[in-house]
Amino acid sequence: MKILVTGGAGFIGSNFILYWLSRYTNDKIVNLDKLTYAGNLENLQSVESNKNYVFIKEDICNSKAVKSIIKDYQIDTVVHFAAETHVDRSIDDPTPFIKTNVEGTYVLLDAALKNNVHRFHHISTDEVFGSLELGTEEKFNESSNYSPRSPYSASKAASDHLVRAFGITYGLPITISNCSNNYGPYQFPEKLIPLTVTNLLEGKKVPVYGDGLYVRDWLYVEDHCRAVDLILNKGRIGETYFIGGLTEDINNIEIVKKILKIMDMGEDKIKYVKDRPGHDRRYAIDWSKINKELGWKPEHDFEEYLKLTVDWYKRNKNWWKKIKND
Numbered sequence: 001m002k003i004l005v006t007g008g009a010g011f012i013g014s015n016f017i018l019y020w021l022s023r024y025t026n027d028k029i030v031n032l033d034k035l036t037y038a039g040n041l042e043n044l045q046s047v048e049s050n051k052n053y054v055f056i057k058e059d060i061c062n063s064k065a066v067k068s069i070i071k072d073y074q075i076d077t078v079v080h081f082a083a084e085t086h087v088d089r090s091i092d093d094p095t096p097f098i099k100t101n102v103e104g105t106y107v108l109l110d111a112a113l114k115n116n117v118h119r120f121h122h123i124s125t126d127e128v129f130g131s132l133e134l135g136t137e138e139k140f141n142e143s144s145n146y147s148p149r150s151p152y153s154a155s156k157a158a159s160d161h162l163v164r165a166f167g168i169t170y171g172l173p174i175t176i177s178n179c180s181n182n183y184g185p186y187q188f189p190e191k192l193i194p195l196t197v198t199n200l201l202e203g204k205k206v207p208v209y210g211d212g213l214y215v216r217d218w219l220y221v222e223d224h225c226r227a228v229d230l231i232l233n234k235g236r237i238g239e240t241y242f243i244g245g246l247t248e249d250i251n252n253i254e255i256v257k258k259i260l261k262i263m264d265m266g267e268d269k270i271k272y273v274k275d276r277p278g279h280d281r282r283y284a285i286d287w288s289k290i291n292k293e294l295g296w297k298p299e300h301d302f303e304e305y306l307k308l309t310v311d312w313y314k315r316n317k318n319w320w321k322k323i324k325n326d
């Protein structure tokens, strides 16, 4: 395959590139990334000199550049990670979210269509389906209604709709995956798990929104990469696949307490802060479709890999110290 990965210098995109190049040694990857605050080429140092890997600093909204990259590199597959991703930032200023997540996705779809790519895989989130009630058994699945409640999730929902529309209207061979919260190495330290670990390592308190009773589903990032691998290789064109990790609910305060325990620190380190407006209470994912059709299931145990993730941030202080307090 000749794959265009967008947003490959970010958290999941860089993990995906490392995953792919180590397994598919004949495939070529072009990584197109604007290098916003969230993009970091240090994540990819180990593949910099790989002859099957090229990095291009570019904005996905630049239609002319995107078209010529797809053409010049004879791209057959697009895996679209690039996005503005932090809900809090989307509340402060939705503008870049609309620009990158909606307009940028349209630019890529148009360029992919005009260059007859064989597959456009869109990476999306469970957040587009809104919020579930606490204490219920309800889960999101592929037939759930869209109900985004933050500018971030609304912009991702819009991008999902555009991708599906290009599949139906123009016959672009698309697939979509909606995944729950990822954790692992190279995650920007503004997201819950790396923020908690790095604050504790800096001797700071850990901010927890509202009552902390917000439930998210968590998945180790390599499990996400393997799901995308299966979708690219065996997934059905036009289909959406849900990807999730946990079978039981864990709320944010429990996550923070688990990290405190791993790091041998007390609950006095928790600082409750004013809640985020429109904060979704609970997400949960039914991943039975991808399990039945493609044989995927999460393979990394949450407790074990949370511990390994904490260790990674402990061992890689240089990585996060440079980017944390910009």
Ligand SMILES: NC(=O)c1ccc[n+]([C@@H]2O[C@H](COP(=O)([O-])OP(=O)(O)OC[C@H]3O[C@@H](n4cnc5c(N)ncnc54)[C@H](O)[C@@H]3O)[C@@H](O)[C@H]2O)c1
Pocket: 006, 007, 008, 009, 010, 011, 012, 013, 032, 033, 034, 035, 036, 037, 038, 039, 040, 058, 059, 060, 061, 080, 081, 082, 083, 084, 085, 086, 100, 104, 123, 124, 125, 126, 156, 178, 179, 180, 181, 182, 183, 187, 188
């Ligand atoms: N992190 C999660 O838990 C999670 C869960 C489900 C889905 N997703 C989705 O996965 C994708 C990747 O998420 P992430 O956490 O790795 O994000 P991230 O914020 O770590 O990285 C985003 C990357 O996109 C790049 N980018 C942003 N705007 C760009 C533009 N206009 N042109 C080119 N590049 C641009 C950034 O430089 C960065 O490298 C996103 O689409 C996100 O919605 C994330």
